[in-house]
Amino acid sequence: MSKPLTPSSPALGVRLIRAFGVVLLGYVLVMTFSVPLGPGIVDVRVSPGEESGRKTTFNLDIEGHNTHFTETYPLVFLKRGEHFVVVRDLESLDDQHLAGRVALDKFVPALSWDVFVNSPVDGTMSFANGFFAQGLTTSAKAKSPDNNAVLNRLSDADLGFHFPFQPNIMETIRNLMLHVPMWFTMFLLMGISFAQSIRSLGAKGTLEHDMKALASVKTGMWFGVLGLLTGSLWAKFTWGAWWVDDPQLNGAFVTVMVYAGYLVLRSSVKDEALRTRLAAVYNLFGFCLLVVLLMVLPRFTESLHPGKGGNPAFSSYDLDSALRAVFYPAVLGWMILGTWMYAKTLHLERMRATLAESRLQRATKAGLPFAALTASTWSDPLTNDGKMGVVVGVAIIIGLGLGIWSLVHARESKALNQENERTA
Amino acid sequence: MRETWHLFTYLWRAERRSQHGLVGLALFAITTTYAAYQVVRGRPDPTTWNALAWVMLLFTAVNGVSRTLEEDRPEVLAYLKTVVNPVHFLVARTLHNSAVLSGLSCLLTALMGLLMGWGTLDGPRLWGFLGGMALTSLALGTTLTLIALIAARAGAGFGMTAVLGLPLVLPVVLVSTSLGSDLMHGVLVSDTWHNFAFLGALATGSGTLGVVLFPYLWRA
DSSP, X not given: XXXXXXXXXXXXXXXXXXXXXXXXXXXXXXXXXXXXXXXXXXXXXXXXXXXXXXXXXXXXXXXXXXXXXXXXXXXXXXXXXXXXXXXXXXXXXXXXXXXXXXXXXXXXXXXXXXXEEEETTTEEEEEXXXXXXXXXXXXXXXXXXXXXXXXXTOOOOOOOSXXXXXXXXXXXXXXXXXXXXXXXXXXXXXXXXHHHHHHHHSTTOOHHXXXXXXXXXXXXXXXXXXXXXXXXXXXXXXTXXXXXXXXXXXXXXXXXXXXXXXXXXXXXXOOHHHHHHHHXXXXXXXXXXXXXXXXXXXXXXXXXXXXXXXXXXXXXXXXXXXXXHHHHHHHHHHHHHHHHHHXXXXXXXXXXXXXXXXXOOOOOOOOOOOGGGGOGGGHHHHHHHHHHHHHHHHHHHHHHHHHHHHHHHHHHHHHHHHHHHHHO | OHHHHHHHHHHHHHHHHHOHHHHHHHHHHHHHXXXXXXXXXXXXXXXXXXXXXXXHHHHHHHHHHTHHHHHOOHHHHHHHHHHSOHHHHHHHHHHHHHHHHHHHHHHHHHHHHHHHOOTTOOHHHHHHHHXXXXXXXXXXXXXXXXXXXXHHHTTOOHHHHHHHHHHHTHHHHHHHHHHHHHHHTTOOGGXXXXXXXXXXXXXXXXXXXXXXXXXXXXXX
């Protein structure tokens, strides 16, 4: 086994696919950070009502994101069912802040109203239950005289290519292109590992299949850990905690634990043939239970996570053409990058097997500087400006992760190459 | 079928001969319950009661199933391999482990009732809880038996069973805790039947996987 191993240059088709993946990821990164977010209302503050004669007057302060309140006077109104009330005496303090006044009778059709802002520049924006008429009384007979005034004056706006605004999520909707494909890529890699494990148990199974299963689990673990870290950062600024008790999150954590167990099991068996069989059986068993854990159980439980349980958060956006135009290329691009990393890892595994079968695998000492991010002083810069900092943070985590991967990969590659030259 | 039954009875006889095996496990369950009683002091609220019951069953299960390791000495295994069908061996082991776990879960529940009260369980819901514990024992038994056999083949000990097994039994734990918390909070047995169905499905699924995969472990 002293034949030196050189990286076989990949076929033209493979190289073209990889180049395509790089182009896709470039497009995705540029789009993720440059496509504007549609305008929306961040907050509505209502002062206590002041009684004057038969009317009670409330002052409203509306805070927007990416809005243009100074360009035109928008139409602001409260809506509940078929009832409309126009907000008057508007004053725009700047592009993001608008003040207004609303006068109501003692008897109103409803107490809790949705706040709407409509303008030719920004289109229609809403803030659910933004206005509560404290101190008034509901009555079925109460009038709502402003219906015509609202319905005749609504105007449409052409916002161009933009991502949809969602309260609380805001700019972090861009993380859809970064965080979610981590899991898609991990599933693809674990699927490769599953298939290779089946083949390694078959009559024609060889050590090569086992190496492929190992290489894809190793690469998939990187994406799993990056998915956990980026998800944790995103959760902190949308759900308010680094980690919440949620079936989807538990499933993701257990996934990483099961594959960590796979690596531990491998490292504890010296005999190659036995190791192949044990690892393959555990891998098949684990993958089947993971499908149950991640695909089946979360659908029967309540969950904060989009797409599961009672939370429809992203389902209405699955059809949003702007998100789709970036999200699908993102998934494909990250998957191509993942399989590329898998091919590079597999090459190292082959070298390792050729050079020294009995040598213990060195554990990667890499760890992400995650603890530094938990300092609470970090929250302010991250939440300013529509939480754009969270997207940057997620991108930095992924960048750091991939950077550490390439450092670790380069170091292992160098060491194995040196030994390869010595033995040649 | 016959062979499975023979193996099953053989395992019971081996258990009786080794003496320390079952008694040791029962002692483990009793001391754990007593330690938990000392920590909570008195009658815990339903949520705590439920959490304690399932955590103790889980730990007893990992402990009990890992005994598979010490019993299967290489000479015995080498002999068994020449005469026994691997699937029959796995089924007998699984049934044996599940039966032991079911007995221990009854013991645990009885002891908890004695020391800390039944919580809000009474009548049919207590029987439902015990039924859930038996089903959970079956599901834990099927998963952990296979994992313990993998760990035994790897030549590693108890720690390996825990490392490999605990993540994999999490689906079972999630379903059984939600079953227990339903019953504890006054839900009728007939209204939480889906949890029983889940437990049964998980036991069947991991049992089937084990039957398919175990022959590959058995080969020399």
